[in-house]
Amino acid sequence: xxxxxxxxxxxxxxxxxxxxxxxxxxxxxxxxxxxxxxxxxxxxxxxxxxxxxxxxxxxxxxxxxxxxxxxxxxxxxxxxxxxxxxxxxxxxxxxxxxxxxxxxxxxxxxxxxxxxxxxxxxxxxxxxxxxxxxxxxxxxxxxxxxxxxx
Amino acid sequence: xxxxxxxxxxxxxxxxxxxxxxxxxxxxxxxxxxxxxxxxxxxxxxxxxxxxxxxxxxxxxxxxxxxxxxxxxxxxxxxxxxxxxxxxxxxxxxxxxxxxxxxxxxxxxxxxxxxxxxxxxxxxxxxxxxxxxxxxxxxxxxxxxxxxxx
DNA sequence: TCATATTATTGTATAATATTCAGATATTTA
DNA sequence: TAAATATCTGAATATTATACAATAATATGA
Numbered sequence: 001x002x003x004x005x006x007x008x009x010x011x012x013x014x015x016x017x018x019x020x021x022x023x024x025x026x027x028x029x030x031x032x033x034x035x036x037x038x039x040x041x042x043x044x045x046x047x048x049x050x051x052x053x054x055x056x057x058x059x060x061x062x063x064x065x066x067x068x069x070x071x072x073x074x075x076x077x078x079x080x081x082x083x084x085x086x087x088x089x090x091x092x093x094x095x096x097x098x099x100x101x102x103x104x105x106x107x108x109x110x111x112x113x114x115x116x117x118x119x120x121x122x123x124x125x126x127x128x129x130x131x132x133x134x135x136x137x138x139x140x141x142x143x144x145x146x147x148x149x150x
Numbered sequence: 151x152x153x154x155x156x157x158x159x160x161x162x163x164x165x166x167x168x169x170x171x172x173x174x175x176x177x178x179x180x181x182x183x184x185x186x187x188x189x190x191x192x193x194x195x196x197x198x199x200x201x202x203x204x205x206x207x208x209x210x211x212x213x214x215x216x217x218x219x220x221x222x223x224x225x226x227x228x229x230x231x232x233x234x235x236x237x238x239x240x241x242x243x244x245x246x247x248x249x250x251x252x253x254x255x256x257x258x259x260x261x262x263x264x265x266x267x268x269x270x271x272x273x274x275x276x277x278x279x280x281x282x283x284x285x286x287x288x289x290x291x292x293x294x295x296x297x298x299x300x
Numbered sequence: 301t302c303a304t305a306t307t308a309t310t311g312t313a314t315a316a317t318a319t320t321c322a323g324a325t326a327t328t329t330a
Numbered sequence: 331t332a333a334a335t336a337t338c339t340g341a342a343t344a345t346t347a348t349a350c351a352a353t354a355a356t357a358t359g360a
Binding site (some may be wrong): 002005007008009011012013014015016017019020023024027028029030034035038039042045046047048049050051052053054055056059061062065067079081085086087091093094095096097098099100101106135136138139140141142143144145146147148149150 | 152153154157158159161162163164165166167168169170173174177178180184185188189192195196197198200201202203204205206209211215217221234235237238241243244245246247248249250251252256261284285287288290291292293294295296298299300
């Protein structure tokens, strides 16, 4: 058998979706062409960045969710953006923020389990020479990406 | 003129999108019917929870992003889930986690500006009798919902 | 092991949906 | 207030998803 599922998940996690114009038209009781026009405008103006799927992350081996506060190395302290952009390549990192407070970066990380989390952290701490990383583990994800849990 | 934009944003923020089967088929070089079958399976098994849009939140009056750690009231300490589910109704709250550490809840909040943030916080602190709330403001959102910033 | 049931793949036909286009209407600009 | 620009919308068309049926692969269990 072809194992298409992981490829689908990877594509749908970031994009490869599209708005349901006729469903929206029905819901808002407006002509489909009007909805179409307005959505294209939002796309043209880059108000909409992407259309994507939201998963039950436990079911795609990404059920272990952790927030990580990071102090970057003293050399990188002045421009954490560079590291942030490199971290953005990792598909296990859901979000990256430059933030106020005692740390420069706040990461949201999804891994299969705490073991995978541990190895990812060791990897990125070594690679980017973080001076400190402090973790908060999510025990229950009630809402994610504006979508409520089942 | 009809001002459809805010209604579109509200709908697309949580759903009203669908996968682009033929595009995925082209990308993965598989028959469209095979992709269709596999995606329907993911939906049937509730692996996929929703299809939605990701926005440039600055452009939809939601550019002020804050992470808020919450201590709930002593009465609610044993079951923060109840409050979490009520908070989930607010469209300005992107995510809600029950978490480890010094706080019970971690919220991700998107408002137009710090004024709207302030009034929202006053509202929910009063409503749910939080005993403490500690905020970290996002200065730069490099990646959100698995999608990189422009 | 081998028969049987279940699940997965895929081409063809059809249904549903998005998109184009052109004309009308509203709004902005100068 | 006239001209330019942006928005709305119905009708025609193009694209895409879906239903179906045949086939193939895998799992089940005596």
